[in-house]
Amino acid sequence: MFNLKTMSGETTIKGNPSQYVKLNVGGCLHYTTIGTLTKHDTMLRAMFSGRMEVLSDSDGWILIDRCGKHFGAILNFLRDGSVSLPESTRDIAELVAEAKYYCIAELVESCNKALLKKERGEHEPTCRVPMITSQKEEEMLISSTTKPSIKLLINRHNNKYSYTSTSDDNLLKNIELFDKLSLWYSSRVLFLKDVISTSEICCWVFYGHGRKVSEVCCTSIVYAPHKVYTKVDCPEARIYEEALNILLYESRNAPDQELMQATSTRGAVSGMSTYTSDEEEERSGIERLRSNKSNNQA
Known part of the structure; x- marks a missing residue:
């Protein structure tokens, strides 16, 4: 006393x-x-x-x-x-x-x-989205924040193939969805935009506690009989699911695995989960290409 x-x-x-x-x-x-x-x-x-x-x-x-x-x-x-x-x-x-x-x-x-x-007359913006300038800067931003992070890699010029008819619209839909999420959750999540990476054309990456948790890749290769196309999708439901799951990393403790299992439609809760928009179409395209090549050789 x-x-x-x-x-x-x-x-x-x-x-x-x-x-x-x-x-x-x-x-x-x-x-x-x-x-x-x-x-x-x-x-x-x-x-x-x-x-x-x-x-x-x-x-x-x-x-x-x-x-x-x-x-x-x-x-x-x-x-x-x-x-x-x-x-x-x-x-x-x-x-x-x-x-x-x-x-x-x-x-x-x-x-x-x-x-x-x-x-x-200076004003502090409510929502800030850093533009990634280097891999080192990206690592520093993600490791130093206490928030979970969502990065959109958007890089249309990194494409040696032609696009399908809906790809441009879907590319814009991904950007619009990213903008909406950043406005809604800017106080709880660190949003990053990457326009310099060359690994993908359109890809969402989700980070929790400073490490990569999952990603949603929105591009795939489509093999037509005489041309190879790049297809861009906008899997909104999948992106919303990962965005909500990443909020579980707001606490200092790791998310409960049963809760992750319950909130995931895939049930992939251990390690990093990935998603490719059109894997089956890509595999079938490769098989058709191989089949045509074998027939030509015969």
């Missing part, structure tokens, strides 16, 4: 960092530890380390005569060293005033930078 020593109707507090205290900040009630309040060199450290006297009521609530609107943000900054700033200029200015009162210099600096950006 922390020690309460009454002096002229006021109180000095000093206790174990793990001990909780009750705060009444302008009528807003908060419950936190002494360790949080004394974590940084601020006025709150002085108040809750016994160096300053504080007021308390008969129920044991420590009274702080400040507006409590932004005190939750103050506590979160003390806990984590950073905090999401309010959207409006007015709220940021109010938070600056509170941070100055509690002598939290880093938070004051962050708020002032945000206010300066707003004055200049």
